[in-house]
Amino acid sequence: MYSEITANKRKTWVLIAIFTVVVLVIGYAFGEYAGGGYGGLVAAAVISTVMALTSYFAGDKIALSSAGATPIQQSDNPYVYRLVENLAITAGLPMPKVYLINDPQINAFATGRDPKHASIAVTTGAIEKLENEELEGVIAHELSHVGNYDIRLMTVVIVLVGLVSLLSNWFIRVRWYGGGRGGRDRNERGNAGAILAVIGLVLLIVAPLIGKLIQLAVSRKREFLADASGSLLTRYPEGLARALEKIGAVNQQPMRSANAATAHLYIASPFGAAGKRMANLFSTHPPLEERIKALRGMAER
Amino acid sequence: MSTVVYVLLGIVAVVVLWLIFVYNGLIRLKNRVQEAWSDIEVQLKRRYDLIPNLIETVKGYATHERELFEKVTAARTAAMTSGTLAEKAKAENALSQTLKSLFAVSENYPQLRASENFAKLQDELSDTENKIQAARRFYNGMVRDFNTKIQVFPNNMIASSLGFKSQEFFDAEPEADQPVKVKF
Numbered sequence: 478m479y480s481e482i483t484a485n486k487r488k489t490w491v492l493i494a495i496f497t498v499v500v501l502v503i504g505y506a507f508g509e510y511a512g513g514g515y516g517g518l519v520a521a522a523v524i525s526t527v528m529a530l531t532s533y534f535a536g537d538k539i540a541l542s543s544a545g546a547t548p549i550q551q552s553d554n555p556y557v558y559r560l561v562e563n564l565a566i567t568a569g570l571p572m573p574k575v576y577l578i579n580d581p582q583i584n585a586f587a588t589g590r591d592p593k594h595a596s597i598a599v600t601t602g603a604i605e606k607l608e609n610e611e612l613e614g615v616i617a618h619e620l621s622h623v624g625n626y627d628i629r630l631m632t633v634v635i636v637l638v639g640l641v642s643l644l645s646n647w648f649i650r651v652r653w654y655g656g657g658r659g660g661r662d663r664n665e666r667g668n669a670g671a672i673l674a675v676i677g678l679v680l681l682i683v684a685p686l687i688g689k690l691i692q693l694a695v696s697r698k699r700e701f702l703a704d705a706s707g708s709l710l711t712r713y714p715e716g717l718a719r720a721l722e723k724i725g726a727v728n729q730q731p732m733r734s735a736n737a738a739t740a741h742l743y744i745a746s747p748f749g750a751a752g753k754r755m756a757n758l759f760s761t762h763p764p765l766e767e768r769i770k771a772l773r774g775m776a777e778r
Numbered sequence: 779m780s781t782v783v784y785v786l787l788g789i790v791a792v793v794v795l796w797l798i799f800v801y802n803g804l805i806r807l808k809n810r811v812q813e814a815w816s817d818i819e820v821q822l823k824r825r826y827d828l829i830p831n832l833i834e835t836v837k838g839y840a841t842h843e844r845e846l847f848e849k850v851t852a853a854r855t856a857a858m859t860s861g862t863l864a865e866k867a868k869a870e871n872a873l874s875q876t877l878k879s880l881f882a883v884s885e886n887y888p889q890l891r892a893s894e895n896f897a898k899l900q901d902e903l904s905d906t907e908n909k910i911q912a913a914r915r916f917y918n919g920m921v922r923d924f925n926t927k928i929q930v931f932p933n934n935m936i937a938s939s940l941g942f943k944s945q946e947f948f949d950a951e952p953e954a955d956q957p958v959k960v961k962f
Binding site: 559562563564566567568569 | 814909
């Protein structure tokens with residue numbers, strides 16, 4: 478558990494470093510193509526700094542607002558609030574902020590940069606459709622994401638992946654329209670420029686894909702881990718197993734705020750049954766059946 | 779000659795480093811246990827603070843239960859002043875029992891049950907009890923981690939000479955373990 482935390486903190490920094498380099502290279506390639514020289518590089522440096530700071534300090538707010546989550550106090554919904562409170566005490570974590578998402582789908586996510594700045598968001602559907610011990614299982618799952626710093630890594634990923642895909646889209650468009658002039662410039666500057674331009678282009682095509690793959694790698698194993706440590710909190714893996722079964726049955730429609738950049742945050746894919754049609758490899762979540770099986774296996778032991 | 783000295787120095791250095799490593803690890807775990815204990819105390823204190831209010835409210839309706847009130851107050855004082863962990867656990871269990879009988883008695887007073895204030899206090903008290911359970915589970919988990927760390931080999935050879943002792947668990951109610959006796 479504690480080595481998990483160090484690994485997550487390390488991975489967050491590595492991720493920020495890699496993405497900074499990627500953005501810098503893209504900026505450089507952009508400058509080469511558009512003929513702006515070092516302007517592109519400078520712009521990229523500014524963008525990557527802002528991006529890194531934003532992802533670290535405001536990633537949670539971005540995630541919460543894109544999900545349409547509203548904060549609640551104890552008086553608004555004492556049942557949910559106390560459930561979170563009690564599980565936070567059991568986990569030895571400070572009380573996270575609690576948010577509600579107005580959506581009939583059963584889903585929940587946690588975000589923030591560390592346990593002291595953590596938020597847990599639950600859909601109204603989850604509160605209405607899940608029994609006490611099922612909701613407990615779901616919240617314990619989210620709290621274990623909080624406890625082992627998954628939230629920091631996953632929140633940073635949102636902003637980074639989002640920004641890289643935005644930048645490369647942008648770039649491809651500029652290249653498209655300015656294509657003719659860019660070609661002439663490249664010839665004048667010779668081979669070195671051409672090679673760099675090619676590298677840049679390849680990177681541009683690959684970057685969103687890399688981002689996507691990181692998002693997947695970050696998310697899938699984590700869900701199993703959080704299922705397991707969440708069950709340690711409630712001592713009742715069956716609760717979460719039943720909640721996941723209900724999720725499989727109820728979540729046919731995608732969530733209103735379903736969004737590719739934040740999908741990996743949720744306990745179950747916010748795209749609902751539509752998500753199942755995606756190839757297993759590119760899904761941000763392991764199949765529900767596998768998770769339920771793993772949980773039931775725990776209960777038997 | 780000098781190689782032997784270097785080898786010996788090397789061994790000493792490794793042992794010292796290992797000692798520092800183990801010592802720091804144990805200190806960290808011990809602090810976690812203490813922190814977990816203060817979490818329990820926060821919740822216990824909340825319960826102590828609620829009880830006088832509860833008694834005042836019940837008194838207004840159930841005037842004939844003075845003996846019971848005294849018992850609850852005495853159990854509360856005993857729990858607050860108890861010294862060791864085992865005593866504390868016992869006193870807290872006794873307090874829970876007297877509170878249970880207080881709520882059982884209150885069933886006989888419909889007006890009391892209808893009182894909004896009473897319902898709120900009852901709700902707060904049961905919430906606090908859940909939180910005590912939660913904090914207790916966290917504490918016991920931390921104690922288990924700490925005890926395991928000082929009992930495993932080779933840490934067990936040095937833990938006691940470094941001044942680390944096994945910590946006590948804050949036990950669940952003993953009645954919970956016993957089967958219910960049914961009499962006809």
